[in-house]
Structures are given as structure tokens and as C-alpha cells.
Amino acid sequence: MTEFPSTAELVAGIRAGDRVLLARALTLVESELAPHHQQAQELLQSLLPQTGGAWRIGITGVPGVGKSTFLDQLGMHLAQQEKKVAVLAVDPSSRVSGGSILGDKSRMHRLAQEATAFIRPSPSGQTLGGVARRTREAMLLCEAAGFDVIFVETVGVGQSETVVADMVDFFMVLMLPGAGDELQGIKRGILELADMLVVNKADGDFLPRAKRAQRDYANALQYLQPSYRAWKPQVVCVSGLHGTGIPELWKLVVEHRVALEASGELQSLRQQQNLRWMWAQIKERLVETFRCHPAIKEQLAEMESAVLAGTLPPTAAADALLDFFH
């Protein structure tokens, strides 16, 4: 079993901004072994007062939308303003040896070479919940290490957008330019999570199309009740390739932050996210214990088939399984 530096050493190193010890701590947090889990929790408890200080920003978008290039530009824009930028990822499909398409340093090559920035690929994991937990904990460690802005990217497999949106302060959705029939459309469930829609590749021949999409999305958004008193979702055009629109985009992120801090909605959001996270973990473990029970393992598939086939009422199935369990 891998040995890690002591908790005290990790705490001191992280607070001093030591990248090597930060990376060790992140590996500790990603471990599935019980002794590592325990040490990771002690580490997080010790560092808790040093967390919370970063701007937490989620980014999603379909493969091909230009997320890496965009992040590279935005990250460098912030680095040039002397901000320390970290990029994390939630990708439940990533495998230990296969790696993920997210957090790929070769695709964010300027940021990867920027000394003050830090890019970490997604933890691999069995479940989305497990990957999300590790990423949230990675975020807390990065905050304790002094990072100013932490991006969490995801590609939108299953429920990963929902999970990332619930760990960040600001959630942006990258879109391809286009309108009408060409437009892929916003995935249902994403629209209500978005604080900003970003129409990328707004350059060259695509520019008129991008502007039209921006206008149409903005029209569509105004028919939704906003999630906050102090912020209405915005739609912007950028070119990840050329960097146009990036400074203006960041100004809006700042406006959002200032407004939500003033209205108290930012603190409220983070508190509720923490509470939901606690309950998500409780529920996940309760269900896991249930599923691992020998009688349940034996009966579940048959019960589920009968429910799907319409020959067993769902309540009767639930009753029967819970009887086996208790």
C-alpha cells in the first residue's frame, strides 16, 4: 500500500503552496483504500478553515465545442492578471490507465506551461458520486493551497452536469454557433443549471451565425424564471481560438460574484450545496448497503424484470425487497 507523507506535512506543504505535496494530497484523496480515506478526511478537516476562498466555476459542452481551447485562453487571461488558476474535471468514463479527454494538458498547452496554473485530470471511479466526491475534495485542497479560480469541467455524460453545477458558484455551458435546424439545442436539464451560455467559435464565417444564435438563446432565456434575485443568466459570444470576447465574459463572471455576495445568495448556495452533498453521500451508502445484502443480490434482478414487464406492482416489489433486507 502506498505510503503518504504525514497529515501534518501535507497541511504545511499545501498551505505553503508546494505543488508536489498538493499532488500527493490529491492522490491520497482519490484513493479507494480505507486507511487513505481516513487520512484524507483528517487532512480536509485540518484544512477546512483555509477553504472557500476561490471562485468555483463549472464548464460543460459537447465534445468538439472547443472547451480546452477556450479554457486555455480564459485561464491565460486570468494568469496574466496574476490569478492562480486550477483546472479539475469530472469524467465518470475515465479509466485509471486510459485517461480522460478532460484535463488534458496537451490541449491546454499554454496553461499547462504556466507556472502558476495547475491542471489535474478527472479521478477515475466506479460511480459518478465517487468521482464527484473526489473532485469536490480536490477543490477544497486547491483552495487551501491558495488557488484563486478553480474550473471544473465535464462533458455531460449522464448526470455529470447536475453534479458539477452543484459544487460550483457559476456554471457555464459552451455551445456551438448555429441557429435553427443546424442547432443541436440545449440538453434538457442543462438550461436550468446555466448561469451563462457561451457561444464559441464566433469568428470568421461563423460570426453572423453565432450572433444570431446568441440573440435567439437570449430571447429564449428571458422566458425562464431566474434562479437568483440578483442575477439573470447571460448569453455571450467568444472565440476560444482568437481570444475575442474573453475579457468581457470574465467581467460578467465578476458581476455575478459581486451581485450574489451582496444579496447573500452565494453563501446560501454554498451552504445548501454542502447539505445536499452530505445527504447525497448518506443516501448513496444506504442504497449500496441495501444492494450488497445477500437476499437483495439474489432477488433484485427478478423483481426489476417483473416491474418492467408490468406483472408486479412497483410498491409490492419495494415492500418485498425491504422485507428481505430488514
Place this chain on the structure above:
Amino acid sequence: MTEFPSTAELVAGIRAGDRVLLARALTLVESELAPHHQQAQELLQSLLPQTGGAWRIGITGVPGVGKSTFLDQLGMHLAQQEKKVAVLAVDPSSRVSGGSILGDKSRMHRLAQEATAFIRPSPSGQTLGGVARRTREAMLLCEAAGFDVIFVETVGVGQSETVVADMVDFFMVLMLPGAGDELQGIKRGILELADMLVVNKADGDFLPRAKRAQRDYANALQYLQPSYRAWKPQVVCVSGLHGTGIPELWKLVVEHRVALEASGELQSLRQQQNLRWMWAQIKERLVETFRCHPAIKEQLAEMESAVLAGTLPPTAAADALLDFFH
């Protein structure tokens, strides 16, 4: 303890369309007592082959949008086509003695007097999950009793729209006429559930406004990825008061049904709904058992406060509580 007719008597009565016995069966299903619960489950198992035959339609909208008047018109339109219509409701705020504003016969007075129709107020209940279960079971009993169309209405308290949408084939959202600043906007999370937006009160002075809202909502909707291959959400104008637009609305409901039956998506939807319902009940009972554990009852409030205050990491709180539980 109230006595009910035997299961055999209830089965025979329901299959024969006996309204008195149907009402007794619905009361049985609503009971919180264990022996009643057991008889209710036996009844449902016996009647299971007779269920599934109705069109299940969910309706939501803010108080004041005109839901009752609209349902009265739509219900009578169907009754005149010799369809047997039932109206059920999900209203977690209803109290045993206070009654609910939904399923109120005085507000659907023509339908309340129509011999072939049947209106039942929401079950009262402690939790949304409990109310939803009873309504789903009421729906199955109504189907076994031969009803052709079953409406389930809700007013949108908490998660009730999500819960109703997951028990019906078609979910319609009633909206007030209006546009721009006057427009209340669609509640986030509802938009992705809607198979149809219905702009009500499209009559008299409101008509131009309603038409504008219809056009704007339709524009907005085209930017969302549809949930089905075979159906794109529609926006219609109606006047619940005068009945205009109702026949056209129903034609679209029929189109939806035909299309989704042909594509297999209706069967798939109902199967997945049943499976989700089974798991929702399992999870609800697991969490309830957890919450009722003496050690948890003692520790929970303090743990939640610490998580909200930011002094205890959510994972540590979850770990600690689960340790107390096991």
C-alpha cells in the same frame, strides 16, 4: 378500525364500474394503517392485468391560471365524445380536514355533475412521496374501473410537478397570457417536463398578448433538445372560459399518443416510470429508517448545523452519521 369490503368484492365491483366500491377502494389505498396497506396491495396485484388502459395526463399551473375551469371544459369535451374521465390530484399541502384547492368539485361544476366522470381530491399525507404513491395507486384503480382518460393535477409546490410528470404519459403546463416584463416566466425545471405549454385566458383583450406569448414560447422551445424522437413540445392558446382551442389541443394530445405508441417510446416511458417508482420507495424507506434511528435522531440536527456553518466537512458528517447507524 374501518372495515372494508373483501378484496374479492372490491375487485368485482371495480371491474363492473361500481362507483361506490371504487370510492371505498380509493379510501383503502389512502389509509396509513398496515392491515389496510396489505389489503390494498393485494387488491392492486389482483387488478394489475386490468390497468394501463387509460390516457394519463398531468396538469400544472400556478393558482389563478384557470386550471379548474380549463379542466371542466376539457373534461366535458371528452365526456361528450363518450369518454369516461377521472380527475385526481397531488397536493402535499392538503390536510385531512382542510381539504385541498385541487380536485374541488365546486370549481369544475359541469364535470362534477357528469355521470360518467369522477373527481377525487388529493390524498392528504405527510410526505410528497406518500401522496404520490396513493395517487399512482388511485390511477391504477381508476384504470381497472374502465376510465379512458385520467387527469392528475398539481399546483407546483416543491417537487410535485416532477413527481406528477413521472406518473403520466403527457404533461401539460398552463400559463397565463402575457409577454416580456409582465410574463412570470416558466419555473425552471418545469420546462424540461412539459410536453405542451397551454396559454390560457386567450380571449377578449388578452388575445393579442396570448398570441404573442405563444409565439415567444414556441421560439424558446425550439432551442431545447426534445425528450422524444417522435414528439416535439407544442404551445397552444385556449380559453378555458369559452372553450376555444380545446378541440385542437386534444387533437395534439392524440397525435402525441399515436406517435409515441408507434415509436415504442410510450411503453418505454411507462416501464422506466415503474422502475423509478420502485426505487423511489426503496430509497424513501431506507432514509426514513435511518432518520428514525435513536442515535441519528440525537445527532442529526447538530451535524447539519455544523455542515451549514462550514465547520464540518460534509463527507465527515456523512461518515460519522453512518457509523452511528451501523
